[in-house]
Amino acid sequence: MNVFIAGGTSGIGYSLALHYCAKGYHVGVCGRDLHKISGNKPSNLLAYQADVCEISSLTLAVQSFLNEQENLDLFINCTGSYAEDVAGNISYEEAAQMLKTNILGATNCFEVARTAMLHQKSGHIVVIASVSGILDYKNSSLYTKTKRAILQFSDAYHRALKPFGISVTTIAPGYVDTLKLRALNNNDLSKKPFLVPLDVATKKIVEAIDAKKKLVIFPLKMKWMMTFLSLLPAPILNLIMYKKAKWMKQE
Ligand SMILES: NC(=O)c1ccc[n+]([C@@H]2O[C@H](COP(=O)([O-])OP(=O)(O)OC[C@H]3O[C@@H](n4cnc5c(N)ncnc54)[C@H](OP(=O)(O)O)[C@@H]3O)[C@@H](O)[C@H]2O)c1
Known part of the structure; x- marks a missing residue:
């Protein structure tokens, strides 16, 4: 694999x-700074x-990986740019990086992955x-808006790629x-409410991938809270989310 x-x-x-290395799979990763990989690399x-x-740049990385392997079975996009922009300001540089990575970067990932998988008539993104x-509310941060956009366009890719045998899973942690x-x-x-340890999150994501789920939201308590909040009238939801953001910002 x-x-x-x-x-x-x-x-x-x-x-x-x-996780995938421990299973004996061939794994390729990319990032801008490879020094981030700590310790002994498998x-x-x-x-x-x-x-x-x-x-x-992404195409070259995936092609180099595939020169050494045959098919691309699974492509996971874990890139993301986030800042603590709740109830505060973010700089132009932070905003530009967030929009580029979370919107353009996410689209590039879909495009490069599907191009590599198309001839196989199989694969999972x-x-x-x-x-x-x-949640859709007026006062949400730029980060939240970009992640909402990802949810929207991964839904479109899910539908568009299905006839080609390519599955799409979106994870909303x-x-x-x-x-x-x-x-x-x-x-x-x-x-941070309902904080999830990294190993637990990894397990949840792997389970969602194995089951080829379309959308997985975790942890469960957070999912229930979102379901409840989404039922509220817009002005009340806006107020709650604004107060929550202010509270989280207080030292
Ligand atoms: N941690 C959370 O609480 C949480 C909650 C919900 C969703 N998420 C999402 O989960 C994802 C991972 O978060 P994390 O906490 O694991 O963050 P992280 O440790 O900063 O991981 C982000 C990874 O993406 C890479 N990356 C960032 N921008 C890139 C770019 N333009 N090109 C190539 N690689 C890039 C980073 O390496 P380089 O910077 O060296 O490129 C790093 O390897 C993000 O999308 C985040 O929004 C996180």
Whole structure:
């Protein structure tokens, strides 16, 4: 089995890479900075320097991986740009990077993966969105809006690629305890509700992939909370989400 993980050099992506390596699969990962891969790299893990915002860069990485393997069975997009922009400001640079990685980069991942899989008439593309994109409300952050867009266009790819034997799974996790999330929160995740340890998140994602689910939201408590909130009238939902964002920002 050949698995390529964009954004597989740290966090959720690297954890998934280690899982598939342990199963004996051929695994390729890419990221912009390969120094992020810490410790001893498994021998069946191949790492490529690539930026998903540049389609030629991602194409080259996937082609180099496939020169050494035959088919592309599974492509997982774990890239993402996020900042603590709730109830605060984000810089132009942060906003531009977020839009590029989460929108253009995610589209490039779908395009490069489906191009590689089309002749096989099989394959599975997975994208990590976020539970924050499930709700539609006025005061949501730019990050939330980009993740909502990913949920929308992965739905379109799901329908478009089905006749070609290619499956699409979208994962919408709640808070996952990664170094990136810690770094953004001064190592204090006490205000992150229903925080999921990285190994638990990895297991949930692998189960969703194995079952070829269309959309998986976890943890369950977060999913229920989102379902409840989505039933509220828009002004009340806006107010609750605004107050929550302010509370999370308070030291
Ligand atoms: N952690 C959470 O609580 C949480 C919750 C919901 C959803 N998510 C989503 O899950 C995904 C992974 O999050 P994480 O916490 O594991 O973050 P992370 O550790 O920062 O992982 C992101 C990975 O993507 C790579 N990457 C970022 N931009 C890239 C680009 N333009 N081209 C190629 N690679 C790029 C990073 O490496 P380089 O920077 O070196 O390129 C890194 O390998 C993100 O999409 C995030 O939005 C996370």
